């Protein structure tokens with residue numbers, strides 16, 4: 001067992017698709033600091049992808065063309081080691097959780113994979129909707145080499 | 147139910163691959179005379195194919211290049227209606243029944259399907275080997291429309 | 293974004309036997325296919341839609357072609373026979389598992 | 401025996417995105433593919449072997465291409481990503497069932 005060395009990190013970006021690449025890069029760097037991660041490539045990729053999907057939705061559906069900001073907080077918790085990702089936006093639209101349905105993967109679809117992927121890739125997904133103040137909290141356990 | 151109208155028929159051909167086509171044509175005609183056959187195309191095809199495989203073997207492996215003759219007898223028996231096909235040749239080689247093994251269909255093979263097909267397509271296959279006087283007897287039930 | 297686009301031209305030969313493919317005619321078919329292989333053809337479609345009869349000697353020609361085409365990096369696909377009786381023999385002998393089966397000759 | 405032999409020349413276009421295929425770059429990729437469809441290309445190989453990241457917006461471009469290529473009588477095959485992480489996402493989303501998956505770009 002090793003101990004996590006990461007300090008909490010806040011990333012604030014303009015709500016554009018291009019800026020999301022900074023979020024990916026920073027999450028990669030953040031996880032790279034953690035010692036003893038099992039299958040680090042896979043774990044990192046899955047977290048980066050989930051956050052990418054979440055933030056893409058905020059840009060496309062939340063701000064829907066309006067300008068704004070997205071704040072992503074990263075934090076480690078112990079026992080078991082896990083990464084807690086908080087995402088906040090001031091977008092006017094909210095995600096309608098009740099109206100959501102899982103996609104049918106048997107027919108190839110062009111839409112509707114994002115939320116489903118986030119659920120598959122994360123251990124916990126929590127959403128506190130409020131127009132102008134949406135909050136997401138994603139938790140992912142970081143498997144440690146024995 | 148209908149009654150079969152076919153009289154016994156003997157076909158004698160030179161032992162060449164080309165002449166086998168006469169056997170196919172005569173078997174087709176013979177079965178076409180029978181009333182009330184269920185799925186006649188399939189039944190006819192399967193019998194023609196089994197006899198084709200048998201006679202091809204006689205030409206290729208039995209006579210193995212030597213000239214000779216093949217006699218094919220067709221006869222109907224009742225209750226249940228069935229076609230009895232007797233095939234005789236005077237070929238010098240015999241088929242080694244004991245040494246035969248079923249093909250493995252999972253790997254595509256260029257040889258060894260003939261005897262197996264005859265077995266699959268016919269209800270009874272009987273062989274009386276004798277160099278210079280080989281006899282085969284194939285029996286196939288002719289399904290009747292209700 | 294860097295996206296590379298490259299083109300490949302490939303030649304598929306469609307061979308359609310329109311009479312019995314049996315022990316008697318199989319050598320002719322084999323010769324025809326050998327000539328195409330010798331020319332460098334590796335992608336074949338054997339159109340059995342109008343083949344009224346196929347015996348194990350005819351099937352052997354198809355299997356031999358498959359092996360040689362694959363060795364050369366190509367493939368052989370079969371267009372389903374119209375005759376249901378022939379179709380059933382291809383199922384019985386599991387040829388439908390060994391070859392890709394097409395419903396019709398692909399449009400180009 | 402009557403055997404007809406006909407030839408078909410077909411054009412396959414191999415498109416290889418070598419950077420992230422995500423919501424930001426997907427429109428560029430889509431534009432590139434639209435241009436090829438407009439030219440009449442129907443057979444595509446999307447070579448993901450060097451694509452380091454693929455999100456659902458990137459996947460949507462692939463599905464949209466598949467639908468349009470099939471409508472035009474063609475097909476889209478994917479070359480497996482080298483990244484195991486990307487491979488796993490294609491399994492998770494069952495893209496490996498929807499697309500023919502190739503180990504490498506076919507040699508012509």
Ligand SMILES: Nc1ncnc2c1ncn2[C@@H]1O[C@H](COP(=O)(O)OP(=O)(O)O)[C@@H](O)[C@H]1O
Pocket residue numbers: 053057058061062093094095096110111112113114115116456
């Ligand atoms: N942050 C958000 N704000 C408003 N609506 C959202 C948000 N995220 C998702 N949605 C809604 O949920 C739907 C499903 O999202 P998702 O599963 O990512 O698929 P897609 O974005 O491809 O439609 C979206 O079409 C959108 O209507």
Ligand SMILES: Nc1ncnc2c1ncn2[C@@H]1O[C@H](COP(=O)(O)OP(=O)(O)O)[C@@H](O)[C@H]1O
Pocket residue numbers: 203204207208239240241242256257258259260261262348
């Ligand atoms: N009439 C025959 N006379 C002699 N040998 C035969 C005869 N029929 C079959 N055989 C032998 O049995 C083997 C299997 O026959 P078969 O299943 O038809 O496959 P194939 O003819 O493709 O080898 C033949 O290779 C041959 O050695």
